[in-house]
Each structure stands twice: as structure tokens, then as C-alpha cells.
Amino acid sequence: MKSDETQKIIAGYKNVLPISVRDEVERSLPSTISKSNATQIMDETVAAYNAARINAGESVGLVSAESIGEPGTQMTLNTFHFAGVAEMNITTGLPRIIEIFDAQKTLKTPIMEVFMNKPHNTNMDTIKKFAASIKETLFDEFVVEFSLNIFEQTLKVTLHKDLLEEHDLTEKDLIKAIKTKAKGFSVESSEGSILFTQKGKAGEIKELYNLKEKIRVVKVKGLKGIKQVLPVKRDEEYIVLTSGTNLKDILDLPEVDVARTTSNDIHEVYKVLGVEAVRQAIINEVYKVIEAQGLNIDVRHIMLVADLMTTNGNVKGITRYGVVSEKASVLARASFETPIKHLINAALEGEIDNLTSVVENVMINQPVPLGTGLPGLVTKMK
Amino acid sequence: MADVYINAKFVGTIDDPTVFVSEIKDHRRKGTFPLEVNVYHDTVAQEVRIFSDEGRSRRPLIIIREGKSLLTAKHCEQLKDGEITWFDLVRQGVIEYLDAAEEENALVAWDEDNITTDHTHMEVTKGSISGVTASLVPFGNFMPSQRLIIGSKNQKQALGFYAANYSLRMDMDANILHYSQAPLVRTKVHDVSGYGDHPSGQNMVVAVMCYDGYNMEDGVILNKSSVERGLARSTYYKPVSAEELRYSGGLIDEISVPDKDVKGYRSEKDYSLLEGDGLVYPEAKLSEGDVVIGRTSPPRFLSSMDEYNLSAATRRESSISLKHGDRGVADFVVVTENEEGNRLVQVRLREERIPEIGDKFTSRHGQKGVTGVLVPQQDIPFSVSGIVPDLIFTPHGISSRMTVSHLIELLGGKVGALGGRYVDGTLFESETEEDLRTELQKLGFREDGTEVFHDGRTGRQMLARIYVGSMYYLRLRHMVANKIQARARGPIQLLTRQPTEGKAKEGGLRLGEMEKDTLIAHGASLLLKERFDADKVVVPVCEKSGLMGFYDFRRNGKAISPMFGENSDLSNIEISYAFKLMLDEVRSLGIYAKLVLNNKY
Structure with missing residues (x-):
């Protein structure tokens, strides 16, 4: 804790320095600092801060555009757009940059990086178990055979016993999962199989068939949308990479480190974590690609783009439907794609x-x- | 059992395809079947396909039977003595032509040493892997294939002696190299194609080194004194032609010196180069805008009134003058008739082209470069023995392109020049680098081809020994004289009032979107405006209606509003004509685009 005196001095610079700078100064000042020294340091901080500011009338947007665009041309020419991480493909390079800046809704390779809390992230076996538990597993995967008995009006499902054991499941668990879909049927389970019989009067065979189709795609275990999991070692800990994303449900799990777990789907980040998180996600994702390509672009250029994309409180791509449609000038909009549409609308609205x-x-x-x-x-x- | 197809049509089946196919081949070799027949046995599909139709590319191969080539030493003797020809060998069944299909059944050895009992054929020559132009590259098997391709393409653009009757021809953009030489390092294809009769380059003394960076980024440095002695000098020929076109009503163009009363008459001085027949006199020095052929055309629209008007003043001037940037000497004049029977006049211009900065040169290894500077002999580095290079080539061009053949040719050229002989660089069959090195050493030079050099300007010995030798260099047809173009002001387009584009129209060099961005990034706002002032226009704008007005010169040049006439104030504003045009276009769509004026200050 700093002395009240120092804090007071720092608070006096509320209107000239942003909070992040003030906090940093406060953190680095020694507690024994004298009043005059503190004031001097603050004054010099203000001077340095003002010297670092962009001048009025500097075309920051254009400089950012060129600074990202020029290295971008090199990217198209000499890169593989896929970087293999073990058995997983990740879109990188220019296609990924376009994906982010255009704020595309469907990604080519949606991926999550799931970090774990302390005791869970040290052992490969526990991480493997966790990975298996979040992977979306459908009823169909456990089935060896569906057999329809037309005379007795029953559906017998033969199950894969070894697989069930591997997933730590019993027939009862499966029945629980499909219960809602199997209304109107009595369900009996025996060792390695489940038998469905129509309740009451014998209905049509078609209904049994429908049942079969319905229960096939029922999720038995795991989280929706997570198609593939891959436990990997990152630095000193183990994490899980997933193909397919479900940030909302993942963050609910107690083992997961909420602070570090990310998704590369910026729209999902927006939905789950909000607009400030998206801004940071855009910066991180773009910078990741740029670093992987060995290019040297100042983060602040990307920050500017990210700010522009999120400044309205929602995510807008740099496309004619997104950021460009927000431009104030008709002529500027018309000079970027679909000029006739903009001129006519401008004429209609005056x-x-x-x-x-x-x-x-x-x-x-x-x-x-x-x-x-x-x-x-x-x-x-x- | 196999199905048999002749020219892709099913004809029947055969019991033993192997015997059947070999019988066909035997018949063809004996001469009982036509030589054009090829047969292919597809063992997977159980099909025999026989082809005799046109459009198959075929290549000759020497037949091998039981591990022995049918081409014997005796044949070679007879060929040398002229007793038999190539075609005799084909008829005797020593050589046969295979198409792509039959090649699938053949196992071709690429030279005699590799023949086994399994082989059916042998290449006539190892170099048959490449075509004619690629075979003209010496030591072609010592370079990457794509460089070989570039090298062979470059040779097609080289200036040379393209036709012996060039002085009688009217070729468009013809070039003749003065003193063209046969290459010292040559391939067998040079002999076969008679390359020495129409060479397209010169043997130059080449040093591989830098010289103040004038040969960076693939530049070459030329010895100015060599150039003054005639190195790589060429003549450029270009015809100018005019035709006496016939029009409806029996009217016809006339090639003559235009009369003074002709519409569009230039001035007496402009026609001063013409002789009485309306053609320029031979050896006249011409530059851009000069009239080469005088011509008049009948009036464009002949109205009924004009028929009674007997004056000839209605004829139009339609002389041919030299276009922007063209010049030369009237070399040769032809008066003839074209296919339609119209009188056709052609004047060929001649211009001596002395190598200058920006002219393109290349070796035969895809190592093209543009002249960076011409240095007088006294300033160029020279060897201990006093040899001064004609051309200085950059060493940076070699490492990334891996054209080792370039370096070997340099060595070979040196051996050839010193030993007074031609050096063989045929693909796969060339003289070895080792032999060349030992020969060079015998001739009293360092075997690695380097020599001690001195800087011509300071006289100081250079730190490194310089790799120097003789190389066959080609001058390519891309010369700055044909391409140079600049303008400060000039013609503009009718519609947009922006400068025209292209050299032929004396166009401007566009300051494009990205160039514009650089000015914005520097905040040079007013400079940017000035650069885009090319189509600026001042228009009166009506302050009430926001529309562009006009000046009415019947009313003393008063500005008139299109909506309120004289009852409105109009202010002059400066905009680009392109924007004015856009406003007009938008207005033509029925959109009322209004300019709201504010005082700037």
C-alpha cells in the first residue's frame, strides 16, 4: 500500500493520464518516496505520455491498413495455409486473417484451447480422461446392431460392451440419455443390449423406425459441438485442444481455468464473454497468425482494427455489410463496392x-x- | 484373348495378343506394313490398339534386339560417307518412330552402356530429351530445368541476322545485329541448324564481379569503348505505309503533296521532305511529326449541294506522319498494290541502335540483365595481361539461380578463344569441366579461370581474383528507345478530361490508388490535391438549386442557373471534371444531386 499522500498526488492527474498509466506508476513507486519526487515523476510521466501520442491529423487508419496489407501480400505468396498440430488442422495465414477481419460466422476450423486448473493440468492421464469426457459422443457410436422385430414390434439394440467400459458408461446411462426421445415405449435393458417395446396397443412399424433414427443422434456424453479432442503438452502443463467449439459449457466445468481458456470463434467469444473480450480475441488471433508467419507488425495497428470492428458494441467485419456500411459519407461508401446501391439509397433518403x-x-x-x-x-x- | 481396336474402333478379338503385336511390329520393320502404324498392347485392359491416323506426335528410336543395337558401326560409316541416308535406316528397320501409346510398351535405353536384354529401344541421342531451342543452350545439363527454359526463350528474342534478304523486306519491328558472331561454345545442334549462317549474338569478354553497384539486381555493365567500337550495335527497321483507299462514288485517296487549299493543310515546311510524288526522299532524316507520305482524301460527307461546288477545297488532308517518339532515316521506298488492287506505298525507316543504359542483354543461361552503366575502357578493371572486359556480370545472379552452365561456358569460352577452337557444350555430351581446366592451364592461365585484376580508376590491384572469360552474349529486342516515355502536359481524354494512357497516345504515368495512399500517410494533403489537378475545372453552381450552371455568351457571359435562370446567385467552385461528370450522370438517372455551398473561410 502506498501512503495516502502519494495516492493523492497520483489521483490529482486524473484528467491528464489514463487509469492504466496511473496504476502502473503507482505500482512502481517506492513507498518511501517524497512528495516532491512523486510530483516530479508524475509530471515527467505526463510529458512522456503526451510525447508518445499521435499527432492530430495523422492518418492512423491508412497507416494501419498499409502496415497490415503490405506484409499480407507476402503471406499469400509463400505460406502453407494449414499448420498441422498433431492430428488437427488449423487455418492460418491469409485465409485466417480474412476470416477474422471479415468477422465470418462459420469458421473453417473452429478450435478451443482449454486450460485446466492447478491439480488437473499436471498429469497426462487425467487430462486424457477429461478430454474424453468433453468430447461429444452420440448414441450411435456405441451400437453394434439395430434389429427390428416386425412380429413382436420391438427394437433391439446391441451395444458395444468394451466401448461402454472405456467410456465408463452403463446401459442405464444410455437409457437415461435417450429417455425423452423414447416416450411411448417401454425400455428394458439387459447385459449389452437394450430392448424397446411399444407401450399399449401395437402401433405402426414406422414408429419404431422413427425411434431408431431419433435415438441414433442423441448425445450421450460430452459437450455439444466438440467433435474432436486432443490433449497436448504446452510448456509445463497439459491442455486440451478441441475441434469444434462450445465455450459456454466448457467454462461451466469446475476443472477448467476460466481465465485462459479461449475459442477462436470471435462471435462465440462475443456471445459468451462480451464485446471487450472480442476486441482482445481479435487482437490475439490476428497476432498469432502474424507471429507464426514471422512478420513484424506493430500490435497497435491491429488494435485499431479491432477497435473499429467492436466500437458499436457488437462485432462488425471489414466488409461492405459491416464497417464500411457505417461510413458517414455516401461517396466514400459508393467508392467501395456496390456503388449503385449506395447512390440510389442516398437519393431515396436525401x-x-x-x-x-x-x-x-x-x-x-x-x-x-x-x-x-x-x-x-x-x-x-x- | 484380347480385343483389337484400329484407330479407336473395335474390329474383333485375337487369341494371342503378344504374338499378334510382335507380328505387326515385324511387318512394319520389314516394310510390308506402312511405317506410320503404331501398336499398343494394354495388358491390364486386355486390349490391342492399332493406330494409323494423323495427329500423333512420334519420335525416332534405335531398335534393340537381344541386348544389341541394330545400328552398327558400319551404318555409321556409310552415313558419314553419304552412301545411305537417315530414311534408309528407317526403311531397313534400324530406326523406327514410336507414338505415345507404343512408347508405353517400350523400354528405352538412353545410351549404349545402359543396354540390357530387357531393352527394346535406344535413344538416337541423349540430347533428344530437349527441343531445338533448348539444345542451343550449352552445358544445359548443368542448370535447373526452368532456367534452361528461360534461356531458350531468351534466345528467341535475341537480335541477329534473321534473314539474308532483310534489305528487301518490309518486316514490322525488324532488327539486324551488326557483326554477329558464331558462338565459341556451341552444341551439335548449332552445326545441324546452320547457326553459324545466322548467328544472333557476339562473343564478349565477361568478368564476374561488382563495379560500384551498377550491376546490382541483374544489371550488366558495358564497356563504353567496346560499344563505340561497335559492340552489340544493331539497326532497327520499321515500315510506314499508306494506301489509296477507294470510297463510294468512285472517289479515291491520292498520294501526292497536298495542295494549299486542302482542308487541314499543315504548312509548306511540313511537306518540305516530300518529293514530287508525295513520298519522302531516300535518306531523309525524320523525327516525330514529320510527314512521310503526303495524302489527300475525298470529303467525308458529300451533300447534294457540294456536287455543284466545283472547288477542290473540299478534299481533306490525310498525310502519314511519324508517331510520337518515332524517328529514323527513310531507308527504302516501295510503291506497289495490295490485295484489293489499291495503290500501296511503304517507306521503311532505319535507325542505328547503339547500346545504351536500359538495353537488355542476356547470356544463353536465362541470365538476362539490363545495362546499368557504360564505363569508358580506362576506368574498367583490367587483368594483368591487359585484357579489359566488354561486360561485367554480377556474381549475385548465380547463387540463387544455380546456373552452373553459365560459369562453365565462361571457362569454355576462354579456352576456345585462347586455343583458337570451338568448344563443345552439347547437352549430356559436352567436354568436361576438368578437360577445359587442364587445357586452360596448358595455355598459361590459372586453371580456375580467375585472373588478377586492377581497378582502372586507381590502378590498385583488386583484393580478389576475378573470374573472367569469353561468353556468347545476346542483345535482346527490348530497347529503351522503343519504350521511353515521359510527359509534363499533353493530350487528355475527351470524356473525362483526364490524361490519356499509353505511350502511343503520349499518355501520363498514373498516380494510382496506392501511390495516393503514400501521400495521405504523409499528411501531404495539398500536394495530393495538386497532383490530382489534371482534370480540375471551375464551374458556376447555383446557390438556390445546387445545380451546375453555365455561362451564356449571348448575355455578356453571365452565369445562368439551369433552374432559376438569371434570378439566382451563382458561385464558382473548383472540382474535378470526373466529379462533374458523375453528377451529370447521376442527374441523368433522375436523381437530383444537389451541391450545398458553404463559405470556405
Whole structure:
């Protein structure tokens, strides 16, 4: 704890320094610091902070676009777009970047990285068991044979006993899972098989057939959507990679480290964790690709893009339906894909273009309001 | 049992396909069957396919029977003495042509040493793996295949002696290399194709080194003094032609010096190069815009009134003058008739092309480069024996492209030049590098081809020994003189008022989207505006309606609003013409695009 005196001094800079900078200074100041020294440090922090700020009229967006775009051209030329992690394919390279920036709803390879809490992440066997328990397993996988008996109006399901044991399940567990689907049928289980008989009057054979089709796809175990699991060693601990994502249910599990577990589906992150998390997810995911490619792009360029994509409180891709449709200027929108649509809509609505941005001013040959074009001249008109 | 197909049509079945196929082959070799027949036994599908139709590419192979080539030493003797020809061998069944299908049943040995009893054929020559142009690359088996392809493609673009009757021809863009030489390092295909009769390059002394970076990024440095002595000099020929077109009503163009009353008459001075027949006099020096052929055309639209108007002033001027950037000397004039019977006049321009910065040169190994600088002989590094290279090639071009053949040719060329002989670099059958090295040593040079060099400017000995030798270099047809183009102002397009595009139209160099971005990134807003001022226009805009007005010169040049006429204030604004055009187009769609004016200050 810092002395109240120091805290007070730091709090006095509320309006000139952001909270993160103030906190950092506070953390690094020694507790015995004198009042005058603390003030001096704070003043110099303010000076350094202001010196590091981007100047007014600097075209940050364009610089970011070019800074990401130029290395991007090298990416298309000399990379494999798939990086094999054991038995799993992960989209990387330019296709992945496009996937993120366009905020595509369906990913080519949805993946989760599930981190575990302390006692669970040290042993390969426990992690394997956990991995098996979250994998979505369907009823069908345990079945050796479905046999329909037309005379007795029964459906006999022969089960794979070894597999059941491996998954630590009994026939009863299976019956429990399919109970809701098997309404109107009496269910009897015996060693290695389940028998369905129609309750009451004998109905049509078709209903037994429907039952068979219905129970096949019932989830017996695991989490929905997780198609494949792969326990791997990462640094000093064991984690689980999953193909297919279900962030919401995974985070409910007590063994899972909620702070570090991630999904590469940014829409899912948005739904489960909210907009601030998405912003960070976009930055992380893009930077991961860039690092893997050995490129050198400053994170702040990506941060800017991520900010732009999430600034409305929801996720918008850099497409004509996303961020571009939000542009204020009709001419700017029309200059990027589907010009006729934008011009006609603007005409219908009587839109006014105030020519406040770059593209439209280049179009009509006026100075763009950036750099030397930004300052105006104030004169007294007589 | 096998099905038999002749030219892909089913004809029947055969009991023993193996015997059947070999019988067909025997008949063909004996001459009882046509030589064009090929047969293929598909053992998997149990089919025998016989082909005799056209369109199959076939290649000759020497037949091998029981591990022995049918081509004997005797045959070779007879061939040398001219007693038999190639075709005799084919008729005798020593050589036969296989198509792609029959090749599947053949096992081809690639030389005599590799023959086993299983082999059925042998290559006529090892080099038959490559085509004619690729065979012209020496030591082609010492380079990556894609470089070989590039090297053979480059040779097609080389200047040379393309036709002996070039002085009588009217070829478009013809080039003749002065003093073309036969290559010192050659392949057997050079002999066969008579390359020495129409060579397309020169043997140059090449040093592999750097010289102040003027040969970086695949540049080459030329010896200016060598160039002045005629190295790689060429002549460029280009015809200009005009035709006397016939029009409806019996009217016809006329090639002559236009009369003064002709519509569009230039000036007397413009026609001063023409002789009485309307053609430029031979050996006239011409530059862009000069009239080469004087011509007049009948009036474009002949109205009924004009028929009574007897004056000839209605004829139009339609002379042919040199296009932008063209120049040369009138070399040769042809007056003839074309297919339609119209009088056709062609004037061939000649221009001497001395190698300059930007001209393209290449060796035969896909190592093309552009001249970076021409250095006078006294400044170029020279060897201890006083040899000055004609061309300096960059060592950085070798490592990544792995054209070892380039280096071997340099060595071979040196041996050839010093030993006074040709060096054989035929694909797979070339003289060995080792032999060349020992020969070079016998000639009194270092066996690795390097020599001690001195810098021509300082006289200081260079730290490294320089790899130097003689190489066959080609001058390629891409010359800056044909491509150079620049403009400060010039023609604009009618529709958009933006500068025209392309060299032929004296066009501008576009400052594109990405170039625009660089200016924005620097915040150079006003510079950007100035760069895009090419189509700027000042238009009066009606402040009430927001529409663009016009000046009415019947009313003293007053600005008029299209909606309110004179009853509105119009202000002049400066916009790009392209934007004005867009507003007009939008308005033509029935959309009322309105300009709202604000005072800038």
C-alpha cells in the first residue's frame, strides 16, 4: 500500500493520464518516496505520455491498413495455409486473417484451447480422461446392431460392451440419455443390449423406425459441438485442444481455468464473454497468425482494427455489410463496392455528404482533411 | 484373348495378343506394313490398339534386339560417307518412330552402356530429351530445368541476322545485329541448324564481379569503348505505309503533296521532305511529326449541294506522319498494290541502335540483365595481361539461380578463344569441366579461370581474383528507345478530361490508388490535391438549386442557373471534371444531386 499522500498526488492527474498509466506508476513507486519526487515523476510521466501520442491529423487508419496489407501480400505468396498440430488442422495465414477481419460466422476450423486448473493440468492421464469426457459422443457410436422385430414390434439394440467400459458408461446411462426421445415405449435393458417395446396397443412399424433414427443422434456424453479432442503438452502443463467449439459449457466445468481458456470463434467469444473480450480475441488471433508467419507488425495497428470492428458494441467485419456500411459519407461508401446501391439509397433518403473524410475529398479534388489539409485559417471578415 | 481396336474402333478379338503385336511390329520393320502404324498392347485392359491416323506426335528410336543395337558401326560409316541416308535406316528397320501409346510398351535405353536384354529401344541421342531451342543452350545439363527454359526463350528474342534478304523486306519491328558472331561454345545442334549462317549474338569478354553497384539486381555493365567500337550495335527497321483507299462514288485517296487549299493543310515546311510524288526522299532524316507520305482524301460527307461546288477545297488532308517518339532515316521506298488492287506505298525507316543504359542483354543461361552503366575502357578493371572486359556480370545472379552452365561456358569460352577452337557444350555430351581446366592451364592461365585484376580508376590491384572469360552474349529486342516515355502536359481524354494512357497516345504515368495512399500517410494533403489537378475545372453552381450552371455568351457571359435562370446567385467552385461528370450522370438517372455551398473561410 502506498501512503495516502502519494495516492493523492497520483489521483490529482486524473484528467491528464489514463487509469492504466496511473496504476502502473503507482505500482512502481517506492513507498518511501517524497512528495516532491512523486510530483516530479508524475509530471515527467505526463510529458512522456503526451510525447508518445499521435499527432492530430495523422492518418492512423491508412497507416494501419498499409502496415497490415503490405506484409499480407507476402503471406499469400509463400505460406502453407494449414499448420498441422498433431492430428488437427488449423487455418492460418491469409485465409485466417480474412476470416477474422471479415468477422465470418462459420469458421473453417473452429478450435478451443482449454486450460485446466492447478491439480488437473499436471498429469497426462487425467487430462486424457477429461478430454474424453468433453468430447461429444452420440448414441450411435456405441451400437453394434439395430434389429427390428416386425412380429413382436420391438427394437433391439446391441451395444458395444468394451466401448461402454472405456467410456465408463452403463446401459442405464444410455437409457437415461435417450429417455425423452423414447416416450411411448417401454425400455428394458439387459447385459449389452437394450430392448424397446411399444407401450399399449401395437402401433405402426414406422414408429419404431422413427425411434431408431431419433435415438441414433442423441448425445450421450460430452459437450455439444466438440467433435474432436486432443490433449497436448504446452510448456509445463497439459491442455486440451478441441475441434469444434462450445465455450459456454466448457467454462461451466469446475476443472477448467476460466481465465485462459479461449475459442477462436470471435462471435462465440462475443456471445459468451462480451464485446471487450472480442476486441482482445481479435487482437490475439490476428497476432498469432502474424507471429507464426514471422512478420513484424506493430500490435497497435491491429488494435485499431479491432477497435473499429467492436466500437458499436457488437462485432462488425471489414466488409461492405459491416464497417464500411457505417461510413458517414455516401461517396466514400459508393467508392467501395456496390456503388449503385449506395447512390440510389442516398437519393431515396436525401442523404447529405458533408465531405469530412478522405476518399470523398480526393474524388472532388479538394484538400483532404488530414495533415496539411487539416488546419484552417481564421480571419476577421470586414 | 484380347480385343483389337484400329484407330479407336473395335474390329474383333485375337487369341494371342503378344504374338499378334510382335507380328505387326515385324511387318512394319520389314516394310510390308506402312511405317506410320503404331501398336499398343494394354495388358491390364486386355486390349490391342492399332493406330494409323494423323495427329500423333512420334519420335525416332534405335531398335534393340537381344541386348544389341541394330545400328552398327558400319551404318555409321556409310552415313558419314553419304552412301545411305537417315530414311534408309528407317526403311531397313534400324530406326523406327514410336507414338505415345507404343512408347508405353517400350523400354528405352538412353545410351549404349545402359543396354540390357530387357531393352527394346535406344535413344538416337541423349540430347533428344530437349527441343531445338533448348539444345542451343550449352552445358544445359548443368542448370535447373526452368532456367534452361528461360534461356531458350531468351534466345528467341535475341537480335541477329534473321534473314539474308532483310534489305528487301518490309518486316514490322525488324532488327539486324551488326557483326554477329558464331558462338565459341556451341552444341551439335548449332552445326545441324546452320547457326553459324545466322548467328544472333557476339562473343564478349565477361568478368564476374561488382563495379560500384551498377550491376546490382541483374544489371550488366558495358564497356563504353567496346560499344563505340561497335559492340552489340544493331539497326532497327520499321515500315510506314499508306494506301489509296477507294470510297463510294468512285472517289479515291491520292498520294501526292497536298495542295494549299486542302482542308487541314499543315504548312509548306511540313511537306518540305516530300518529293514530287508525295513520298519522302531516300535518306531523309525524320523525327516525330514529320510527314512521310503526303495524302489527300475525298470529303467525308458529300451533300447534294457540294456536287455543284466545283472547288477542290473540299478534299481533306490525310498525310502519314511519324508517331510520337518515332524517328529514323527513310531507308527504302516501295510503291506497289495490295490485295484489293489499291495503290500501296511503304517507306521503311532505319535507325542505328547503339547500346545504351536500359538495353537488355542476356547470356544463353536465362541470365538476362539490363545495362546499368557504360564505363569508358580506362576506368574498367583490367587483368594483368591487359585484357579489359566488354561486360561485367554480377556474381549475385548465380547463387540463387544455380546456373552452373553459365560459369562453365565462361571457362569454355576462354579456352576456345585462347586455343583458337570451338568448344563443345552439347547437352549430356559436352567436354568436361576438368578437360577445359587442364587445357586452360596448358595455355598459361590459372586453371580456375580467375585472373588478377586492377581497378582502372586507381590502378590498385583488386583484393580478389576475378573470374573472367569469353561468353556468347545476346542483345535482346527490348530497347529503351522503343519504350521511353515521359510527359509534363499533353493530350487528355475527351470524356473525362483526364490524361490519356499509353505511350502511343503520349499518355501520363498514373498516380494510382496506392501511390495516393503514400501521400495521405504523409499528411501531404495539398500536394495530393495538386497532383490530382489534371482534370480540375471551375464551374458556376447555383446557390438556390445546387445545380451546375453555365455561362451564356449571348448575355455578356453571365452565369445562368439551369433552374432559376438569371434570378439566382451563382458561385464558382473548383472540382474535378470526373466529379462533374458523375453528377451529370447521376442527374441523368433522375436523381437530383444537389451541391450545398458553404463559405470556405
